[in-house]
Amino acid sequence: MNKVAIIMGSDSDLKAMQGAMDALKALEIPFCVRVLSAHRTPDAAAAFARGAKDDGYGVIIAAAGKAAHLAGAMAANTILPVIGVPMKSSTLDGLDALLSTVQMPSGMPVATVAIDGATNAALLAAQIIALSDEALAERFAKYRAAQSAKVAEKDAAICAEYSCL
Numbered sequence: 606m607n608k609v610a611i612i613m614g615s616d617s618d619l620k621a622m623q624g625a626m627d628a629l630k631a632l633e634i635p636f637c638v639r640v641l642s643a644h645r646t647p648d649a650a651a652a653f654a655r656g657a658k659d660d661g662y663g664v665i666i667a668a669a670g671k672a673a674h675l676a677g678a679m680a681a682n683t684i685l686p687v688i689g690v691p692m693k694s695s696t697l698d699g700l701d702a703l704l705s706t707v708q709m710p711s712g713m714p715v716a717t718v719a720i721d722g723a724t725n726a727a728l729l730a731a732q733i734i735a736l737s738d739e740a741l742a743e744r745f746a747k748y749r750a751a752q753s754a755k756v757a758e759k760d761a762a763i764c765a766e767y768s769c770l
């Protein structure tokens with residue numbers, strides 16, 4: 606199975622990205638986590654992206670805050686799909702990173718999820734990898750069914766409390 610790379614601009618992004626690691630683990634998708642910065646370690650970041658396909662990765666998740674160019678820098682150096690996760694920071698609540706990540710020029714896409722949307726980034730990566738992995742597609746369908754069942758349970762509990770018809 607293709608692996609997923611989770612690249613963070615800083616180790617200070619680790620806590621916000623925990624949901625991605627949890628989701629990939631739950632879906633039994635192999636992954637690595639690296640700290641590589643578009644600004645502080647540009648050569649290492651580019652080298653990782655250039656080698657990622659040959660190294661067995663199928664999707665790159667790139668998380669960065671502030672003037673967040675990491676996802677774009679990854680996309681510029683690979684033909685693998687790149688998912689950008691804008692990190693919420695102390696100054697502009699992540700709006701800076703959201704705009705920096707999502708506003709890619711035509712011809713160089715980055716699939717951008719919500720600010721701090723680590724879990725959705727991993728789920729989207731899983732959906733991409735599942736296109737060529739039937740066993741993963743089945744696990745993903747089960748995950749979705751379990752999620753629906755949980756919501757139905759909550760609906761039933763709320764209905765019971767408030768006497769819905």
Ligand code: RP5
Pocket residue numbers: 613614615616617618642668669670671692694
């Ligand atoms: C970005 O700057 C990182 O992705 C992080 O979200 C932000 C702050 O980094 P640190 O100063 O905490 O290392 O590059």
